[in-house]
Each structure stands twice: as C-alpha cells, then as structure tokens.
Amino acid sequence: xxxxxxxxxxxxxxxxxxxxxxxxxxxxxxxxxxxxxxxxxxxxxxxxxxxxxxxxxxxxxxxxxxxxxxxxxxxxxxxxxxxxxxxxxxxxxxxxxxxxxxxxxxxxxxxxxxxxxxxxxxxxxxxxxxxxxxxxxxxxxxxxxxxxxxxxxxxxxxxxxxxxxxxxxxxxxxxxxxxxxxxxxxxxxxxxxxxxxxxxxxxxxxxxxxxxxxxxxxxxxxxxxxxxxxxxxxxxxxxxxxxxxxxxxxxxxxx
Amino acid sequence: xxxxxxxxxxxxxxxxxxxxxxxxxxxxxxxxxxxxxxxxxxxxxxxxxxxxxxxxxxxxxxxxxxxxxxxxxxxxxxxxxxxxxxxxxxxxxxxxxxxxxxxxxxxxxxxxxxxxxxxxxxxxxxxxxxxxxxxxxxxxxxxxxxxxxxxxxxxxxxxxxxxxxxxxxxxxxxxxxxxxxxxxxxxxxxxxxxxxxxxxxxxxxxxxxxxxxxxxxxxxxxxxxxxxxxxxxxxxxxxxxxxxxxxxxxxxxxx
Numbered sequence: 001x002x003x004x005x006x007x008x009x010x011x012x013x014x015x016x017x018x019x020x021x022x023x024x025x026x027x028x029x030x031x032x033x034x035x036x037x038x039x040x041x042x043x044x045x046x047x048x049x050x051x052x053x054x055x056x057x058x059x060x061x062x063x064x065x066x067x068x069x070x071x072x073x074x075x076x077x078x079x080x081x082x083x084x085x086x087x088x089x090x091x092x093x094x095x096x097x098x099x100x101x102x103x104x105x106x107x108x109x110x111x112x113x114x115x116x117x118x119x120x121x122x123x124x125x126x127x128x129x130x131x132x133x134x135x136x137x138x139x140x141x142x143x144x145x146x147x148x149x150x151x152x153x154x155x156x157x158x159x160x161x162x163x164x165x166x167x168x169x170x171x172x173x174x175x176x177x178x179x180x181x182x183x184x185x186x187x188x189x190x191x192x193x194x195x196x197x198x199x200x201x202x203x204x205x206x207x208x209x210x211x212x213x214x215x216x217x218x219x220x221x222x223x224x225x226x227x228x229x230x231x232x233x234x235x236x237x238x239x240x241x242x243x244x245x246x247x248x249x250x251x252x253x254x255x
Numbered sequence: 256x257x258x259x260x261x262x263x264x265x266x267x268x269x270x271x272x273x274x275x276x277x278x279x280x281x282x283x284x285x286x287x288x289x290x291x292x293x294x295x296x297x298x299x300x301x302x303x304x305x306x307x308x309x310x311x312x313x314x315x316x317x318x319x320x321x322x323x324x325x326x327x328x329x330x331x332x333x334x335x336x337x338x339x340x341x342x343x344x345x346x347x348x349x350x351x352x353x354x355x356x357x358x359x360x361x362x363x364x365x366x367x368x369x370x371x372x373x374x375x376x377x378x379x380x381x382x383x384x385x386x387x388x389x390x391x392x393x394x395x396x397x398x399x400x401x402x403x404x405x406x407x408x409x410x411x412x413x414x415x416x417x418x419x420x421x422x423x424x425x426x427x428x429x430x431x432x433x434x435x436x437x438x439x440x441x442x443x444x445x446x447x448x449x450x451x452x453x454x455x456x457x458x459x460x461x462x463x464x465x466x467x468x469x470x471x472x473x474x475x476x477x478x479x480x481x482x483x484x485x486x487x488x489x490x491x492x493x494x495x496x497x498x499x500x501x502x503x504x505x506x507x508x509x510x
Contacts (some may be wrong), residue, residue, distance in 0.1 A: 009300070040259070085403075085425065089443050090443055091438075091443060092373075118347075123470070149407070150342075151428075152423075153406070153408065153420050153426035153428075154421075154423050154424055154425050154426045155421060155422060155423065156424075157421075157426060162417065162421070163264075165408050165409070165417070166409075166410060166412075166417070167409075167410060168409050168410065169409055169410060170340065170409050170428060170430070171408035171409045171428055172428045172429070173406075173408075173426055173428040174427070174428075174429065174430075175425070175426045175427060183346075186345060188344050188345055
C-alpha cells in the first residue's frame with residue numbers, strides 16, 4: 001500500500017503541475033458545500049480512477065464527491081488539493097492528502113501528504129513512525145520566547161484564534177493546513193491553530209486525517225479547542241477546531 | 256547596472272543555497288541591533304566584496320554593517336537576507352534586496368528583489384515599470400469579499416495590525432516582507448501590512464527600499480499607518496509601518 005499511495009501521488013503531481021490549464025476555473029459546489037476548482041476535480045478524478053482500477057473495494061471519502069461506498073472494510077480519506085487558493089494563484093504550497101482507515105481518524109493505518117510542487121512526501125504507518133522522503137522526523141523542542149505558530153486568520157477566525165495569535169514571537173499562515181501540520185511534525189513550526197466562528201470553516205476529516213497520523217507518529221498531538229485529542233468519523237461534513245503541537249508544553253503557553 | 260545587479264544576485268544565490276553550512280549559526284548583533292546569522296554575514300560580505308571591486312565609490316547601507324561611506328553620490332541599500340528565520344529553518348522563502356539611490360527611498364532609481372530559492376527576480380527601474388523575470392507585472396483588482404492580505408502577527412504586533420487581520424477573507428504570513436510586497440506588485444496578494452508595538456519592529460529602509468520601488472512602478476503604493484506614502488532616509492535605523500497595496504481602494508476597506 002505504501003508504494004501504491006506514493007505512485008498515486010506521483011500521478012497527481014504530474015497532472016496538476018501542467019502549466020497549460022486554467023486550474024482556477026470554478027466548477028460550482030462540491031459535496032462538502034465549498035467551491036470546486038478545476039484542479040480539485042482533476043486531482044480527485046485521477047485518484048478515484050486509479051483506486052477503482054487497483055483497489056475497487058476500498059470506499060472513498062473525498063472533498064468533492066462525498067462518500068463512495070464500495071463495500072469494503074477500508075476507506076480512502078482523500079483531500080485531492082489542500083491549498084487550492086495557493087494552487088490557483090501561483091504560490092507553490094499545496095498538497096494531496098490520503099489516509100486509509102476503517103471508520104474514524106484514530107483507526108487510520110496509513111497517511112501520506114504530498115507537497116505537490118516540491119515533491120516532498122510526508123508518510124506515516126501506524127506504530128511505525130513518521131517520515132519525510134524516507135527520513136524519520138520529529139517535532140521541535142519549543143522555546144517560549146521564540147515560539148512559532150502557524151494560524152488561520154481573517155474574517156472567519158474565532159476569538160480564540162485571534163487570542164492565540166497574540167502569543168508567539170512569530171505567526172505564520174501559509175494556506176495549506178495539511179502541510180502546516182506536517183511542518184509541526186518535522187519541527188519547522190512549534191504548532192498550528194485553526195478555529196472559526198460558529199465552526200463553519202473548521203477543518204474536515206479529509207483535510208487532517210493523513211497529517212494527524214503523521215504528527216502523532218512523529219510524537220505530537222492534535223487537539224480541539226477544549227484540549228481533547230481530535231477524532232472525527234469518516235463523514236464529509238465532520239469538522240473540528242485544530243491545535244496541532246509537537247510538544248504538549250505549547251498547550252500551557254497559549255492558555 | 257541592471258545586468259550587474261542580477262549577476263550579484265546570482266552570486267549570492269549560488270553561495271547561500273549550499274547545503275553543507277550551518278546557516279543558522281548566531282554571530283551576535285548587527286549594526287541595526289538585530290541578531291546576525293551566518294547566512295546574513297556570508298551574503299553581505301559577498302555583495303560588499305563585489306561592489307568594492309566593481310563600483311568602489313558606491314556607498315553601502317546594509318543591515319549588518321551599517322553605513323559605509325565610499326564618497327560617491329549613489330548608495331546601495333542592501334538587505335542581504337530578508338526572511339532569515341525561513342532560511343535557517345528550511346522554509347524556501349527568503350530574498351536578497353538591493354536598491355540604488357541617493358539619499359531617500361523616493362529617489363531610488365533601481366530595485367531588485369531576488370527570491371533566493373526559486374531564482375525569481377523582481378526588478379524595477381524608476382519610470383520604466385516593474386518586471387518579474389523580465390515580464391511586466393501589475394497588481395490585482397481586489398474584491399472586497401475575497402480580500403487576501405499578508406500580515407505580520409505575533410506578540411510584537413500593534414493593535415492596528417490585529418484590527419486589520421480581522422477584515423480579509425484570507426490572511427497570509429510568509430515571513431519575508433520584501434517578497435510579500437513584490438507579491439502585491441504582481442497581484443498574488445491584495446496587500447501587506449506590518450506595524451509593531453512602539454515601532455521597534457517596524458520595517459527598515461533596507462527591508463523595503465527595493466520592493467517599494469517595484470510596487471510603485473507596478474502601480475501600487477506603500478503607506479504608513481497614518482495613510483502617508485512611506486519615504487525613509489538612508490539610515491540604518493530608519494523605520495516605518497508598512498501598508499503595501501496594489502489598489503488604493505484597499506485603504507478604504509480596512510479603515
């Protein structure tokens with residue numbers, strides 16, 4: 001499965017880095033109620049096609065199509081493009097996320113996040129650690145006076161989100177949650193936070209299933225705003241606030 | 256001068272993308288009172304050496320060395336590395352800035368910002384437009400409900416900075432002000448804002464001289480928090496808040 005998922009990611013990367021397409025073309029609303037751009041559709045169709053060919057009994061949960069029940073025990077939890085805005089505006093920071101599990105995030109056994117312009121792969125298999133291009137990764141040892149957090153900010157951010165943004169020495173906002181959680185796993189960020197007003201823009205299981213497994217296998221954790229580890233069922237509209245940290249001490253510092 | 260500045264940027268890019276150096280090594284405080292890392296020092300020394308060889312009468316104002324008076328009319332306003340934190344933590348988004356002028360930002364005649372990992376060059380010559388790798392650039396036509404601003408956020412951000420961060424649909428924070436201002440010039444961002452508590456971390460003339468010329472030549476403007484166009488003298492500690500916009504309408508939207 002590891003090799004297969006990496007090959008799927010290669011196919012998507014080859015497809016979406018073509019420069020002769022209008023990737024930002026608006027195709028209307030996907031199953032989750034957010035807009036679909038051409039790049040989302042092309043990437044999703046490609047992954048679904050390859051899975052249907054090679055593993056026709058794996059169910060598929062994805063941002064645009066919703067839930068495809070193929071009668072199997074396992075489900076592919078797919079975000080074809082995380083960071084669509086970046087992808088369609090020329091900023092080379094967006095990713096493909098794929099996790100394989102049974103019913104919820106906590107039983108995922110494989111997770112792959114592919115940075116689609118650099119080609120870097122973040123990978124985890126449950127119980128076997130987390131890797132970046134094959135090399136084991138671990139989170140940072142954060143320093144309180146040099147804390148670096150990525151955060152989701154703007155008109156839809158919750159009060160809690162802004163409160164947290166006042167605390168670190170540096171705040172970053174790169175625009176792909178899956179990659180930002182992987183950056184926590186590899187120690188380039190001390191944490192990542194997203195919570196939205198009324199929860200409408202909180203993260204979905206497709207956004208975070210793969211990256212959460214990677215971070216947990218690296219030694220970190222993903223919490224909601226109540227401080228509980230996040231677990232979401234494989235449903236297209238299951239959402240949670242996310243506070244991803246490499247070291248639990250960060251929870252104390254941002255109280 | 257255009258060709259020469261691009262060659263200087265090539266030399267710096269070749270030097271600092273070597274992987275066998277401990278680029279984050281801390282070398283103490285520079286002339287502006289901020290810490291100097293090995294990458295800052297190597298890049299600055301290289302630019303100064305090349306200028307001293309080819310244009311020994313051009314004065315140099317730079318982040319680490321301060322002001323070197325070589326008796327000429329023109330001054331190189333140099334930020335050897337903007338985005339040192341990114342550079343020393345493996346995030347490929349940092350830049351070299353060089354402007355040539357007489358005494359203040361407003362009389363700069365050349366500006367070059369080089370993205371040191373992608374190799375992209377943003378260039379402007381006063382009165383002759385702004386270019387990205389030789390192709391003319393212009394700012395976005397912003398949409399109020401889809402506004403995208405880059406912002407400087409964290410414990411040192413002013414109240415005004417946080418107030419602005421509540422307004423756009425998307426906030427980004429990439430960690431290199433010069434590149435973020437260039438992204439406004441090319442329409443990838445609708446604006447960029449930085450203002451700090453008590454002004455200690457406001458931007459310096461070395462950070463913004465080149466990018467400001469590029470944005471102005473592209474059709475945008477750089478304002479302070481009072482709404483006045485920014486002009487700073489060539490002094491190592493001259494600082495200003497920065498609100499860089501491609502279109503003046505953004506000023507109204509974030510009032």
